Amino acid sequence: MAWAQKGRVALGATLGTLWTVGLTLPPYLLSRAIDDDLAPGWVLALLGAGLVNAWLAMMRHRTMTKIRMDANFRTVRALVEQINTLGADLNRRACWSAPVPRRAWRCWRASAASTARR
Known part of the structure; x- marks a missing residue:
């Protein structure tokens, strides 16, 4: 799923790296401001630096949310396509009382795994 949106993943990684590096600037700038x-x-x-870092954090979060949502939608689409492919045979192959919540949970976990979140 990450391969299907590699540009967005690269953007998220870049924004995350810049944001993390930007977190080191305010303490340095504050110490220089006090010393002078x-x-x-x-x-x-x-x-x-604070404004730029806040913008980077917002854009990183927004990008990662888009990645997570796209992965979730792709997973659900694949699941629905498989259910449609099985058609009427699905009732004979599966008991729907307990496995449905587990399948939905697995679907969500698969989409969440693509963004390395818990």
């Missing part, structure tokens, strides 16, 4: 008696340049740099 709150010089306006350092304060503006700190504000700018």
Whole structure:
């Protein structure tokens, strides 16, 4: 499923990496701003780094949500196609009382595994 949306996965990985690296900037900029008696340049740099990092975090979360949802929809589509392929024979092959929730859970786990989330 990740292969089907490799561009989106690459974007999510890039945004996640930039966001994680961006988390290291505010402490450095804050220490420089304090050492220079709150010089306006350092304060503006700190504000700018915070805004850019917040935007990166938002875009990373949005991208990963799209990846997760697309994987979920693809999994459900494959499951429905298989059910339609089996057709009337499905009733003879499966007991629907207990396996349905387990199958739905497996479907959800398969889509969640594509984004390495718990």
